[in-house]
Every structure is written in C-alpha cells, then in structure tokens.
Amino acid sequence: MDRALRRRLEARFGERLTGPVRQRHDETEIRIAPGDVPEILLALHDEPELRFRMLSDLAGVDTGSAMQVVYHLWSDTSGDWLRVIADGLSRDDPRAPSVTFLWKGAEWMEREAYDMFGITFEGNRDLRRIYMPPEYTSFPLRKDFFLPDDASRSPGGGVRPMEQTHGPTNAEAEAHIRQAPAS
Amino acid sequence: MALKPGAESGNLPAVITDSRELVEPIVVPNTLWQSSNPVAYNGGQESDITHLREFEASGEGRRDNARWAGPLEIIPTKADIVLDLIRANSLWPLLSGLACCAIEMMSAATSKNDMDRWGMFPFRASPRQADVLIVAGTCTTKMAGPLVRLWEQMPEPKWCVAMGDCTCSGGRYKRSYSTIQGIDRIMPVDVYVPGCPPRPEGLIYGMMKLQQLIKDRRGHWPERPIGPTVPEDL
Amino acid sequence: MTTRTPYDIAAHASSDDPRITLEEQLGTFEPIPPYPPRTEREAEFYTLRDGEMFVNMGPQHPSTHGVLRVVLKIDGEKVVDLDPVLGYLHRGVEKLCENADYHQAICYTDPLEYISSLFCEWSPVMAFEKLLDVQVPRRAEYIRVLAGELNRIASHALFMGWFALDLGGLTPILWSFIERDEIVEMLAALTGQRMLFNYFRIGGVNGDLNHEFMSRLGTWMSKATSQINSNQALLNENEIFVRRARGLGVIDTATALNMCMTGPNLRATGVPFDVRRAHPYSIYPELDFDIPTRVEGDCLARYLLRMDEIKQSLRIIDQCLNEMPDGPIMAKLPRLIRPRPGRAYAAIEGPRGQYATYAISDGTDQPYRMRIHDPSFVHLQTVGLLMPGNLIADTMAIMASLDPVMGGVDK
Numbered sequence: 001m002d003r004a005l006r007r008r009l010e011a012r013f014g015e016r017l018t019g020p021v022r023q024r025h026d027e028t029e030i031r032i033a034p035g036d037v038p039e040i041l042l043a044l045h046d047e048p049e050l051r052f053r054m055l056s057d058l059a060g061v062d063t064g065s066a067m068q069v070v071y072h073l074w075s076d077t078s079g080d081w082l083r084v085i086a087d088g089l090s091r092d093d094p095r096a097p098s099v100t101f102l103w104k105g106a107e108w109m110e111r112e113a114y115d116m117f118g119i120t121f122e123g124n125r126d127l128r129r130i131y132m133p134p135e136y137t138s139f140p141l142r143k144d145f146f147l148p149d150d151a152s153r154s155p156g157g158g159v160r161p162m163e164q165t166h167g168p169t170n171a172e173a174e175a176h177i178r179q180a181p182a183s
Numbered sequence: 184m185a186l187k188p189g190a191e192s193g194n195l196p197a198v199i200t201d202s203r204e205l206v207e208p209i210v211v212p213n214t215l216w217q218s219s220n221p222v223a224y225n226g227g228q229e230s231d232i233t234h235l236r237e238f239e240a241s242g243e244g245r246r247d248n249a250r251w252a253g254p255l256e257i258i259p260t261k262a263d264i265v266l267d268l269i270r271a272n273s274l275w276p277l278l279s280g281l282a283c284c285a286i287e288m289m290s291a292a293t294s295k296n297d298m299d300r301w302g303m304f305p306f307r308a309s310p311r312q313a314d315v316l317i318v319a320g321t322c323t324t325k326m327a328g329p330l331v332r333l334w335e336q337m338p339e340p341k342w343c344v345a346m347g348d349c350t351c352s353g354g355r356y357k358r359s360y361s362t363i364q365g366i367d368r369i370m371p372v373d374v375y376v377p378g379c380p381p382r383p384e385g386l387i388y389g390m391m392k393l394q395q396l397i398k399d400r401r402g403h404w405p406e407r408p409i410g411p412t413v414p415e416d417l
Numbered sequence: 418m419t420t421r422t423p424y425d426i427a428a429h430a431s432s433d434d435p436r437i438t439l440e441e442q443l444g445t446f447e448p449i450p451p452y453p454p455r456t457e458r459e460a461e462f463y464t465l466r467d468g469e470m471f472v473n474m475g476p477q478h479p480s481t482h483g484v485l486r487v488v489l490k491i492d493g494e495k496v497v498d499l500d501p502v503l504g505y506l507h508r509g510v511e512k513l514c515e516n517a518d519y520h521q522a523i524c525y526t527d528p529l530e531y532i533s534s535l536f537c538e539w540s541p542v543m544a545f546e547k548l549l550d551v552q553v554p555r556r557a558e559y560i561r562v563l564a565g566e567l568n569r570i571a572s573h574a575l576f577m578g579w580f581a582l583d584l585g586g587l588t589p590i591l592w593s594f595i596e597r598d599e600i601v602e603m604l605a606a607l608t609g610q611r612m613l614f615n616y617f618r619i620g621g622v623n624g625d626l627n628h629e630f631m632s633r634l635g636t637w638m639s640k641a642t643s644q645i646n647s648n649q650a651l652l653n654e655n656e657i658f659v660r661r662a663r664g665l666g667v668i669d670t671a672t673a674l675n676m677c678m679t680g681p682n683l684r685a686t687g688v689p690f691d692v693r694r695a696h697p698y699s700i701y702p703e704l705d706f707d708i709p710t711r712v713e714g715d716c717l718a719r720y721l722l723r724m725d726e727i728k729q730s731l732r733i734i735d736q737c738l739n740e741m742p743d744g745p746i747m748a749k750l751p752r753l754i755r756p757r758p759g760r761a762y763a764a765i766e767g768p769r770g771q772y773a774t775y776a777i778s779d780g781t782d783q784p785y786r787m788r789i790h791d792p793s794f795v796h797l798q799t800v801g802l803l804m805p806g807n808l809i810a811d812t813m814a815i816m817a818s819l820d821p822v823m824g825g826v827d828k
Contacts, residue, residue, distance in 0.1 A: 025547050026696070027762055054690075055677045056764065057773055057790040070775065070788075072762055079696065081762055105677030108798050116511070126458035131507040131827060132361065133325050134450065140360055140512055147358050147516060279477055281484050282506055282824050283531035283612060286575075290601075293594035308479035321528075326484055326505040329476045355524065358516070359509040380612050 002028060002080040008049060013040060018087065029083040034069070034096045037086050044073060044082070045102055051075050052082055055103045060113035062143050067094040067119060089119060091142075098123035116141035270314065270340060271394040273302040277313035279333065281320025284347035284380040288319045291383035303390060310336040315393065316370075317386075321349035321356055322363045334370045342397070344389055345372045348379045355379065449473075449488070462500050468492050472809070476505045480583055480813045483823030485797075487816075489809065496804045496812060501797055506827035514787040519545055519619060519754040522784055526774075527613040529791060530825040533572040535565050536767035537825070538617040541787065543698065543763035544776040545619045548756040556744040557621035558700045563737040564604060564616065566730040571600040572768040573723045573730075574648070576820050580720055581652055583817040584661055592648050599637050606630040619754060621747030634738075641731060649724050662717040666803040666815040669714055676802070677795050680770025682819055685722045686714040692766035703740075706732050716818035723768075723820075755782050769793055769820050791825035 001023045009021055009030055019031035032040055044052040052073035061068040067089040073082040089096055098121040099106045110121040111130040118139040121127055129136060138145055280288055292298045292306065307313040310333045322330055334343065345366055348354030353364030363369060373396060376389035449471055454460035465471070469492045476484040484505035490498040510529065514522040522541065529537045539561065546553060553561075578593030601611045606629040608616040616623050652658050668678075673686045683690055689710045693701040709725035711718040756778045764773035770792025779785040796819045803815050 024759065025761070027760075029760070053674055054679075056679075056771065057762075057775060057788070059775055059786075059788040059790075061777065061786050061788075072773070072775065072790075074696070076695075081696070081764070083760070083762060103677055104675050105795050105798055108794060109677075112794075126456045128456050128459065129504075131504040133504070134452075140509060141515075145360075145512075147360060147512060277477075278479055283528050285483070286531060286612060289590075290594055290598060293591050293598075295595060295598045320483075321506060321508055323505060323507055325507065326476060329505075333477055355528075356508050356513070359513055361507050361509050382611060 001026065002078045005078045005080055005082070012043065012047070012050070016040065023080070026080050027083055028078075028080045029085065031085045031087050034086040034089055037069075037084075037099065038097050038101070041071065041073075041084065041099055041102060044075075044084075049077060051077050055099070055106055056081065058099070058106050058109035058113065060117040060119050060141070062091070062117055062141065064143055065091070067091055067117060069096045069113065069119060071099070094119040096121055100124050115139070118142065267398050271397040274314045274342075274390070274393070275305050275307050275312065276303055276315050276317045277310055277333065277337065278306040278308055279316055279318055279330070281318070281322060281326065282347075282349070284319035284349075287380040287383055288317060288346065288386060291386045296383035296387060298387060298390065301387075301390065301394070310334075311338060313337055314340070315342045315344060315390075317344045317346050318350045318366050319346040319380075321347075321354070322366050322369075323361050324363060325361070327363050327366075327369055330366070331369055342373045342393055343370055344374045344376060344393060346376045346378075346381060346386055346389070348377055351375045351377050459500075462488075462490065462498055465490070469497055474812070480579075480817070482579075482816065482821055483826075485816075485821070485823055485826070487800075487812070489804075489812065491809060494808050496807055496809060499801055499804050499812070501800060503797070503823075503827055506823050508828065510828045511787055511789060514784055516783060518782050519756075519784060522787055523617065523619070524615055526789065527615055528824055529789065529828060530767065530769065530772070530793070530822045531612060532575055532822055533568050533768045534613050535561075535568045535616060536765060536772050538614070539565060540763050540765050540767075540772050540774040541776065541789070542617045542619055543765065544761045544774040544787075545754070545756070545784075547761035547763060548759055548776060548778050549619065549750070549754065551620050551748050551750060553621055553699075553748055554745045555700070555742050557746045557748075559737050559741050560622050560626065560746065561617065562699055562701070562704070563734055563741075564607060564614075564622075566733045566737070567600055567604060569768045570727050570730050571597045571604075573727050574600075574645075576723055576768075576817075577648065577652065577720070580662075580716075580814075580817045580820075581658065583813040584658060586652070586655075586658065589648070589651055592651065596644060596648065599633075603630060603633040603637060606633055618747060620750045621745070623747075625746050626741075638731075638734070645724075645727055645731075653721070653724075659717060661811075661814065662720060662818070663715060665716045665807070665811055666818060667713070667715045668799065668803065672799075672802065673714070676799050678770065678792075678799065679795070680766065680768070680792050681719055681722050681726065682770065682796055682799075684708065684710045685718040687712040692764055692771050696764065698763070698765060704733055704736050706730075716814060719818045719820075726768075753782055755780065764790075767792065769822065769825070770796065772825075789828060791828065793819075793821035793823075793825045794828075797821050797826055 005028055006021045006023060009028070010017070013030070013032075016032060016036050017030050018033055022029045044050050052075040054074040056072040056074050057070075058072075059070045061070055066087065069086045069089065071084040071086075073084065075082070086096060094117065096119055098110055100110065100121075100123060107124060107126055108130060110124050111127060113119050114121065114127050115129045115131050116139060128134065132140070280286075290296060292304060298304055310316075314337075316334055316337060318330065334341075343366075345351050349356060349362065350366045353359075353362060356362040357364060366372060374389045374393045376386055378385050381389070449463065450459070454463055469490055472489045472491055474487045474489060476486045486502040486505065488500045488502065489496050508528075510525050513525050517525065523538055526537045526541050527534045574593040574596045578590035581589035604614060605611045606627065608614040608623065668682070668686050670686045670688055673683050673688065679690065679692075687710060689708050691708045692698070694708055706729045709722050709729065711722050758778055758780045760775070760777050762773060762775045764771050766772075771790070772792060773790040775786075775788040775790070776784055777786040797816075799819065800816055804812055807815065
C-alpha cells in the first residue's frame, strides 16, 4: 500500500476522481468518468512523478446497471498496481475513448472488450470482432447473455447452484446480478 | 525412509508418505445413487426427451458422403485383406492439433512414446496426403468450418480419431457458447480417445484400436452416420 | 447482414440439438471477407496495390502454435502486411468461470496456456487469496515455486524445439520433447496429471511432495545441466540457425513498451522488467536469482534469453529444495468459499510474460467477473509490426520467437 501514491493522485486529479482513492493489499484504485480517460491516462503516462508507462490490462466489466472499462497500470515510481476504473458507461450503447494513441498494444484489448461487451472505443482504428465470428450478433460476457444449460432446462431444475438459471424467472438470482458489486 | 534426491539433500521434510505401505481400502456398498431432492432428474421417471432416438430412426441424420464403393465391398477378398494390412500399418495422420491435446499428440509422436513404430510418424501438413484425422483439442464453432473442410478434402479411405474429452463430448466446455459439443456432431468418428488430455500411451492405444478396426473392415461402412449413435437396447 | 446464421441462435437455443445441420451452423468459409471493410484498418489491409496478392495461412498449418489464421499480403516473396485472425480456439472461459464456484473456476483456467499450466492456475489462485485475505503456508509457497519453475523449464525447452522447427530443424524438437517428458512425468508424480495439472488450490496446493517425485527430481537434476547444455550446443553454434535468427524481427524498447509487451520479449529489448523482482509475490523476495536481459531485441536474443532463464530456474529449484520448510500445505478455509465483495488483481511472471487475473467478487460463491490477461494475446499484435519487409518463411520464425500459445490468446 503506497500512501504517497494516494496523496499524489489526490493532489493531481482531485476533483476529477468520481470516488475515493481506495487501497487494498498492493493495489490502488481510482474512479473516473469515461470522458476524462484520455487526459488522465496521458497525465499518468507522461508526468515525471507518476510515469505509469506500462499498461498491464484493459478489461470491460458489466455491473448490472452500467458498464465499466478497467485499466491496470504499472510504474517504476510506486510499488502498487494502479487500477483506473472508467465507470458509468450505459448498458445500451456503451462508448469509451480509446487509449491506442498512448499504447498501440491496447488495440486488441479494446477489440476484445468490444467483442465481449459491445463497448465501442472511439479512436480505435480496428474495432471489429476478434474472438467470435464476424457475423455474430450477441455480446457473450454481458450479464443478460445466458449460457445454454442442459441441466437448468430439465424438469428437475438441477439441485446445485451451477445447474440453476440465473435468468429472469429466478427473481432472487436476478436481484443478485442487478446489484452492483458493493464498495 | 531412504530418500535420495540426488543433489544436496539438505533438510528434507519428514512428512513424506511412503507409498509402499498398504492401506485398508474403503469399501463402498454397491447401491444405486439417488438424489436428495425428490423432484430432481424428472422425479425418477423416464425422460420424455426422446427426439434423439427418433431422429436416428427416421434416417434424417446427416450421412457422410464418402461412399466407398458399391455393395460388393461387403464381401472381402484376399486383396482386400492385404490392402487393409497395408492401410493399417501406415496410417499417416494429418497435423490437426488444435489445443492442449496436440501437445500430447506430439509427445506421442516423439522419442519416448514413438508412434513411428506403427508407421504413423509422418504428420502430413496437407489433407490430400493424410489418412487419419486425429482431432486433438477443442473444436469451436469458428473452427468447425475449416475442420470439416479438412475432413472433406481428405481422400478416401480416411478415418477420424477424436482425441480428448473436448472432441468426444464437449468435455469441460460442455456449457460453453462457442464450442462444438463433440466433433461427432459434424463428422463421423471412428475411435474416441477420452482423457484431458489422454496420455500418449492412451492415444497409441486408440490408434491400435483403429488399426484393429481397419483390419476387421469395420471402418468400411458404406454409409457412415454423423451424430451419436444410440444402441437399440438402451 | 441479412442472412441469419446460427451463430445468433447458438447462444440461446440448445447446442444439443443435432437437427441444426452443418451448412446452417457453420456458414461459408471466406478467406477474404465478402462484406465491405468496416474499420479503417480493414480497409487499409484489404485493398491491393499493383503486384500484391493475399495468401491465407489458414487455421491449420504445419507450424505448431495452434489454430491461428494469418492473412498475408505479399508482393512476390516479401510480406507487405498481415492480419491475424483469432478466435479459432475461443472457448468462453471467462463466461464459464462466472457461472462456476471459485474452485471450479480454477479448473477452467488450466487449459489457457496449456504448456505452462501451473502459471495459469497460480494467477487466479493468488487473486482469490487476495479477495479472501488468506495467508498461504510457507511450505505450500515453496512447493508452488518449485513446481512453477519446473514448468517454466519445460515450457522454455518446448520453445526451443518449436523455434527450431519453424526454422526448419527437425531434430531439436525431438530432443526438447525428451526433456519435457522427463519433467512432465515428474510433475505427474506430484500432481497426478502430465499436462493440465489442476494442482494449485486456494490457500495452498493439493498434495505434498512424495517419494516418487523426489526420486525423479533427483535423477533429473543430476543430469539436468549437461542435458540442457547439449541441447543448446545443438543450436547456439549452428550457423544456419544463427544467421537466420540474428537481426530478424528487431523490437526496440520504446516499441515494446508501446505494445504492452512483458516477459522475455520485453527483456530481450533491454528492459529488465520481471514481475518476480519488480512486484514480488510468493517467496521470490527470499530467493537469489538473476534476471537475464539482452539488448539486441531480435529473434536470436529472445531465444538466448529463454535459455538463460532455464539456468536461473535451475538455481531457484536448487534453493527451494535446500530451504523447504515443514508445515501444512493448505491453509484452513471453509468449504464454501464466499469472499466479501471486492476486487483483486494478481500478476505473476509466466514463461511468456506477465499473466494476470482481475477478479471481482459480489459476495456470492461464484466470481462475478474473472478477467484473464494473457501475455500471448498482447504479443501477437506485434507480429503485424515486425513482419513487413520480411520473407514468408520468416513469418513463422518471428511468430515462434514471440512464443504465443493460442489457448491463451483465444481464451
């Protein structure tokens, strides 16, 4: 846990963070609005005391109510992983700015987020499907995409949690999914 | 316990089980398992999902278009016996390693477990030169098209070996949205080699079974159905 | 697209139904897309200038990386541009993990990088341990490092074989499979399986060291160094190999960081970044090993670097054996794992690069999201940068030197 990193981030980006800077184990997490992504990541990349030059991971997340894009960055100025969560993308038409101007290696990671969630990255020169065939019309990792499950369609319904559908018929499970992961 | 780790022994832990001790077996009585939930699994009654059996009986199942010859092929001649021996002893597989099972297939082909002893070493890159398609690895919906195209490009006589759980039945990806649940849904399979991944010796056993199949002329079906075949008494 | 292909219905309809016939289910196979280009890059790639043509290195090809399709745009024998097409091994692992328990999710991650399967398990296990705030016993950590480094040696030995195979040499792959078979039989004595080990558990490992494993390890270590040296002597002084690999596919440091490379590919360009030293996990802070680094950044440097890493791994194994403590191999955990809601990111140094897992828990017994970051996926983008200007035969050499495993690329 790097307290100095937290102070630096709060000092630099104070009003643009949409949530508190959280730290747990060896990770520091900040939340920003999707529109601020290019400037903030550019600042993180270039400024001499931050120098987060390595993009470790770019992921899409579907909380039940919104979509997020999560970046993990590494710097040699701090021993913590920095997690940048761009929260609040709508579930119907999620759009986020692309970071391919900073890291060209993010191109395929954004393609994957598009393929799995439908998040359109503006500025990515090559936003097409990467895993599924090009004629596929669904986005598999969204929470409203249910796996075809033999046991769940059986009359018995299955007894284990893994055999039950988490679909609209099961109101309790639906409530589970719809609530955003807390904190 | 005499343990010889080779290089410096250092301080080895004392808690290492000696596998040579006999242990009492745990005896489980031979009973029929029942679910604790009385309505699970259709409450114990016969399933009313019979479409597979009717589908088979109706003959609508997709048939393989690889016709061997006419009905005269059923009667083996001496030349056929020699031909079968020739084919069985020089089966050239197609390099069709898709995923993890491909590593075990390569391991079966290299020095320690040597498939070359049965004449199967030359893994042809081109389907036109291959005899047997060993599908090793998960077949996804995107790959199914190219895989069937490879199968169709192979000249007869040809056989197919489904290696690994994923090709036999879908395996650990049974619930996945993008895998084919067993390649026998898309092509006729002669030998199923289960395992995840099967040991190289397992694959070699499967290939020997295939050789047996060829010699028994059971691989020469005039019409090979595609799809899981349900035995009649089931 | 006006035609409705069963890729749409496969999601919601039963994938059990054999009445979906072949033609409907699979669609036609078009090497060059029949629709107009949808992105800038597609337009740029799929327009031919004078004298150029497309060659499709289809998903089945003699190179052993797995099912990768590369559409090459060539001008004579020189490659002008290329477009890798992935997804032929996409098995939907992340979605399956969301519908499984935490323990079952670890089983799904094994076959991702099937050659270095223990690292694929290690990363999610570490992420789940962070979510649960579980302290792994020291003996379990030592066993993890020991098994992991053995797997790293096996993976690098395979790399040597495949790299040479893609350059045309048929002998080194047989030699590396001999080496790999010995290591893998050792790990089978320890974990029960030759390949997809399913050995790491949340809070420790599955089984303790046993007699057979120690005896096999002992016999192997007594001849490991000489065996590795003879394997390398086969290639390092081979003029054809060196002349083909030297100067091929040069990456410089700025490009490598721009392309988010990690692992041996990054270290071959001069950046000494190794997750085991930069962000230590497990017991690596207590172990004494070097990080080999090279500055040339070509295929030969990547190859030699991985060979140096084998030697460092042997050092680590030695130290683990000497300092192996007593104790339990598994932390005490409840049988039903239900972490508090939260997020965790765990990155480890796999043989191909940084392998990371981002796990989100929502308080139930199934992970809410398990994102797997695979290094081969990121490295395969670089192929598009390195290939233009080279001959077709060098295509596979460059790809082999980046050491991709399609299971991880396609998840």
